[in-house]
Amino acid sequence: MRREGSPFTGLGAVFLKEYADHLGSARMRVLEWLVVLSGIGVVAVAIITLRETVTRDQFLFLNLFLYQREDSAVPSLLSLLSILIPLVAIGLGFDAVNSEFNRRTMSRILAQPIYRDALLLGKFLAGLCTLGTGLTALWLLVVGTGLLTMGVPPSGEEVARSLAFLLVAIAFAGVWLAIAMLFSVIFRSAATSALCALGLWLFLTLVWPILVPVLVPMVATPDPLAARFGLLSDSQVEWYLGLSRVSPASLFADASLAVLQPDPNMTRIPTLGMLGQLQGMVRGAALPLNQSLLLAWPQITALIAAVIVVFAITYVIFQRQEVRA
């Protein structure tokens, strides 16, 4: 059935209210401190060690995001973020829609001349902007700290690469925000919704990586020749990669490494070596920025596609819900 009027009427109003709510909320302050403090801690450790090992690295600044000492339990900023971002995104989204029902404001708001589209999209964009604000602040903090302590300004390419990383991080945050909002539409109880979102996150982070090696032999066709040498067949490698990329965290890690790590031998993306050869690169030489972006592109689009798909599912479910409260 055709509807009259724009689906985006009221989008701005919803966005501004939700954004102000997020920024002013105690919950956001707690999450922000959590991110900032742990981020600072990790970066401080990186800086201290990086200053000791006086290597003339072309990409000293990018090391701030990636650095991890092999014998240390302190994670790199990248791995820290791949844990914290889903946590914060779930924290912002798990009660986005059901709280309106529980506060009994939903029917009053939907009795105003707006479509549900505007309410849902406004809430999503407000959450995403809040996450973007927080991540940008953290980015500035890292770059600023690096500038003050290392005494060398970052090169233009380093700034561009770290900005690309910021965008990848925001896309990753968007995926988890959309997932959290999906649960907030499905479940009327905020606790159930939070539990399910966190459960899915734990499953994808802890259980899935263990499960993938178990699943691969069941679905992939083995290659007897490769098996004799204890190697994986082509089909097995493909399944392995495909299955592990179901987890947004692995998409995020791949894309981030591709943009933050110009040296293709250091990254764990297998297509990289091949690509390097195709471009006639010398081993050990750094990829130019546009090549790195090209490399990260499939992962980035997959993240964005995931956001859109999850949001669309959320939208369809929300549209069919009866509003009695």
Added chain:
Amino acid sequence: MAEIVIEARGLRKDYGANAAVAGIDLDIHRGEIFGLLGPNGAGKTTTILMVLGLTESTGGTVSVLGHDPVRDPLAVKRRVGYLPDAVGFYDNLTARENLRYTLRLAGIARAEAERRIEEAMARVRLTEVIDKRVGTYSRGMRQRLGIAEIIAKRAEIAILDEPTSGLDPQATFELLDMIRDLKADGVAVLLSSHLLDRVQSICDRVALFSRGHIALQGTVKELGQQVLGAGHAAHVEADGADIEAKLRTLPGVQRLEREGRGWRITADRDVMADVAQAVVGGGGRLQRLAAAEPSLEKIYARYFEEHQDAA
């Protein structure tokens, strides 16, 4: 007759095999207060949701100010105010901020909205607490804030679901007064309630719901005539010997019941003059004589005594 603002024809809503609303016809005119009355689960809220376009009907048509609430919901919602059952506000925001948000959603410009908020809050006597967080509001104050929202929106139709539920008698009285004020502004009010006697006094017309059907529709007086079978009811208080016997034998009187300190007379014609004469002529003292509205409660009870299978 005034313009019809809400028109429903054969409107129905089925939940699986259950019909929450089983084909109803309604006409609501500009500037009247129309009551949807009936017990819990009768289908009042469902009807309201279909009028607002918050729920899609499974049959029949409804038109609000000439628009279809499902096809053209924005046009309807722009001109209709809604106070849901057990209304909620954002407790962490002040009343002013809450209204500011809804008026923004309604597309009203900032300066105009500020003016309307002040004015509406004054109308519902909440000016003093306008900058207090709604979390500190009592039930009655929230309900009034809901009315203020409708006033500020300049709605042409106000739809109130159980506006008096959970309110004490004083708060109910005040709220009913505010609803009358809405009517005075020319707003058509559609309200639902299961407390028949509370809203009887302010409704111009009512529809009595029962299990998804409208059992009766019309003014309270019409319903009284239809169901109680008597055109006229009066309340008499008088002192004197044998008043009761005298009243009972008056021509036209059908029933005589004790009511409060006097009697309630039901007759097939206007017997007020005869009553007065009978009392005074018999040497008694007439304390009070008033035409009594038939009580909705009674109409309802009687109707379902007679139509048990229909219910």
